[in-house]
Amino acid sequence: MSYAKPSCKIIYLNNDDEEIDVLRKHSLEGKLVVRLKNGDPYVFGRGGKICLTLKEEGIECEVIPGVSSVNSVPAYAGIPLTFPKISDMITIVSGITDGGKLFDFQKIPEKGTLVILMPGKRLEEISKGLIAKRNPSEKVAVIERGTYIDQRVSLVKLKELSELKLSSPSMLVIGDVVKLRNFLWKLS
Amino acid sequence: MSYAKPSCKIIYLNNDDEEIDVLRKHSLEGKLVVRLKNGDPYVFGRGGKICLTLKEEGIECEVIPGVSSVNSVPAYAGIPLTFPKISDMITIVSGITDGGKLFDFQKIPEKGTLVILMPGKRLEEISKGLIAKRNPSEKVAVIERGTYIDQRVSLVKLKELSELKLSSPSMLVIGDVVKLRNFLWKLS
Structure with missing residues (x-):
């Protein structure tokens, strides 16, 4: 998190259920939103589900692979x-x-x-x-x-x-x- | 490579066969040696073989996982x-x-x-x-x-x-x- 610019708003999520809502809300406000997760989002992670949901709604997503x-x-x-x-x-x-x-x-x-x-x-x-x-x-x-x-x-x-x-x-x-x-x- | 300190000696290897020899030589001179590779050294890489050979000779190795x-x-x-x-x-x-x-x-x-x-x-x-x-x-x-x-x-x-x-x-x-x-x- 220490690499984030001071102008970034940092939101900690308590559970995964709210993550799509939070991503959608801030994206639709025209923000660049980063969901930072442990591991790799496409290896038994929720990355596929999140991106598919958002893209169906017209919100662009990009996945940055991580160390699984x-x-x-x-x-x-x-x-x-x-x-x-x-x-x-x-x-x-x-x-x-x-x-x-x-x-x-x-x-x-x-x-x-x-x-x-x-x-x-x-x-x-x-x-x-x-x-x-x-x-x-x-x-x-x-x-x-x-x-x-x-x-x-x-x-x-x-x-x-x-x-x-x-x-x-x-x-x-x-x-x-x-x-x-x-x-x-x-x-x- | 741009993260390496100016005091580092950078050696490019043309083939994998010489890598154990180069690692051994510089380690035995008391240097800290980093073998930087694409991907993850333990996922269809030569990491296991390299470390096993060097450790058998008493040279300590540490593997830093990468993005495969x-x-x-x-x-x-x-x-x-x-x-x-x-x-x-x-x-x-x-x-x-x-x-x-x-x-x-x-x-x-x-x-x-x-x-x-x-x-x-x-x-x-x-x-x-x-x-x-x-x-x-x-x-x-x-x-x-x-x-x-x-x-x-x-x-x-x-x-x-x-x-x-x-x-x-x-x-x-x-x-x-x-x-x-x-x-x-x-x-x-």
């Missing part, structure tokens, strides 16, 4: 998402879904890197679904509060996952790349 | 990678592989968003492999020179893909999110 937690959080925890001869495919899903129905476990590949964003509230359901598709002894990196000062990373077996209680925000990374953390993580 | 072409190029072309009720899963693979063997088409999900980085040189092989897993009439966004001034985006059917000749760098985005481009792309 999908790559930044594993990187900070010492986990590359791909690595020669270890993983050449990344699959990304989220535990927070529109309408409440979880992603289709049948579509999850049996091998390769799997990133699950925000698994916290559906952890038991996610663990159960994953065990049907992946090796129950496979290593899972559980990253809580990734990149924050109080980040916590645990390596557990997939079958042990359901017993955990996670701090928010959290992320799971599953696949053989997880083992590279032991070599790549920089103790600070 | 995986999300920035589709965003700039007006394509969100996920969208409520349209796609809740992203799969990412690359046409450039270590050792020459392409990713396993059997692992590609039949639905959801599929991003294929650098398909150019293997386009015929990729098209053929994909048609075995996905609907041949499915829309594919072919993004050539994404985010550059001479960016070109074409929407074709999967079965038409093999006929194309692509400029480098290129990317394919496959799945129903591709159709959103018609509503979200900002003509500039």
Whole structure:
């Protein structure tokens, strides 16, 4: 926020429901409006929905891509998402879904890197679904509060996952790349 | 590069093979060395390999995550990678592989968003492999020179893909999110 010009009006939003209304109101007053968000607006973010709604009303939108937690959080925890001869495919899903129905476990590949964003509230359901598709002894990196000062990373077996209680925000990374953390993580 | 202090020595590398040697040499001279790259070093980049090699030799490394072409190029072309009720899963693979063997088409999900980085040189092989897993009439966004001034985006059917000749760098985005481009792309 410190980069904003002194002439900018800064509005903090308490919930996402009001964001389209606030964007519309100030745009229609002829203002240049910036909605600044964590992460990337088009990777499990609300960017698509916001832009589609506004454009249908004739309000121009432009999306500036950001650094998604999908790559930044594993990187900070010492986990590359791909690595020669270890993983050449990344699959990304989220535990927070529109309408409440979880992603289709049948579509999850049996091998390769799997990133699950925000698994916290559906952890038991996610663990159960994953065990049907992946090796129950496979290593899972559980990253809580990734990149924050109080980040916590645990390596557990997939079958042990359901017993955990996670701090928010959290992320799971599953696949053989997880083992590279032991070599790549920089103790600070 | 304009952010570098005047006291920095700037070295341009012509090929990736020399990068580990250059990093090692200057690190062992006690310098702080930054390897500045396009995109994210841990998403189909050489970051993992570089860090693993240097750390095995006792040289500390830290990875600063970047904005990957995986999300920035589709965003700039007006394509969100996920969208409520349209796609809740992203799969990412690359046409450039270590050792020459392409990713396993059997692992590609039949639905959801599929991003294929650098398909150019293997386009015929990729098209053929994909048609075995996905609907041949499915829309594919072919993004050539994404985010550059001479960016070109074409929407074709999967079965038409093999006929194309692509400029480098290129990317394919496959799945129903591709159709959103018609509503979200900002003509500039």
